[in-house]
Amino acid sequence: MMAVVKDRNRRRRPRSTLDSRGAASLYQNCLLSLLSPRYKDLWKRLPSLIFHSTNFQTYKKLTNFISNVLSLCDFSISLHALDFKRDLAHLTPHILKIIVDYAISHNVQWLGLFVAGDIAQIPPSMFSCHTLTHLKLCIYPK
Numbered sequence: 001m002m003a004v005v006k007d008r009n010r011r012r013r014p015r016s017t018l019d020s021r022g023a024a025s026l027y028q029n030c031l032l033s034l035l036s037p038r039y040k041d042l043w044k045r046l047p048s049l050i051f052h053s054t055n056f057q058t059y060k061k062l063t064n065f066i067s068n069v070l071s072l073c074d075f076s077i078s079l080h081a082l083d084f085k086r087d088l089a090h091l092t093p094h095i096l097k098i099i100v101d102y103a104i105s106h107n108v109q110w111l112g113l114f115v116a117g118d119i120a121q122i123p124p125s126m127f128s129c130h131t132l133t134h135l136k137l138c139i140y141p142k
Helices: 020-035 059-072 093-105 124-128
Strands: 002-006 012-016 048-052 081-085 110-116 134-140
Touching (some): 048 059, 059 093, 081 093, 093 110, 093 124
Parallel strands (some): 048 081, 110 134
Antiparallel strands (some): 002 012
16 A cells, blocks of 8 residues: 655655554554544554563463464455564463464465474474565574
């Protein structure tokens, strides 16, 4: 989606909605989604997801949140980026598989995984994903 903006010389130039003004606008729209019913599903169409465990008090809250978000996202939208970070703490291979499978099934291009565990926990399907162009993989020992 492109927007047209006039610069100081009064010329019209296209601007990507992903620049800083676009990001601020998206943030405002997300805030509005809390207030206005017509924006309530806006978050379901976001092309980037970030899950960091430091934002959750318990592991159960983290896994419930991730499961709910992934099950409610718009399945027709390709996923540009998914970033998952679980600090040096317990992570079941099951939840990691859910995250990776979701990313692959939504044509992820950028994937970041920061987890404690073993390389064997990483689903092998991730390494054969054709749409993946950037992988940042950090595995810390338990």
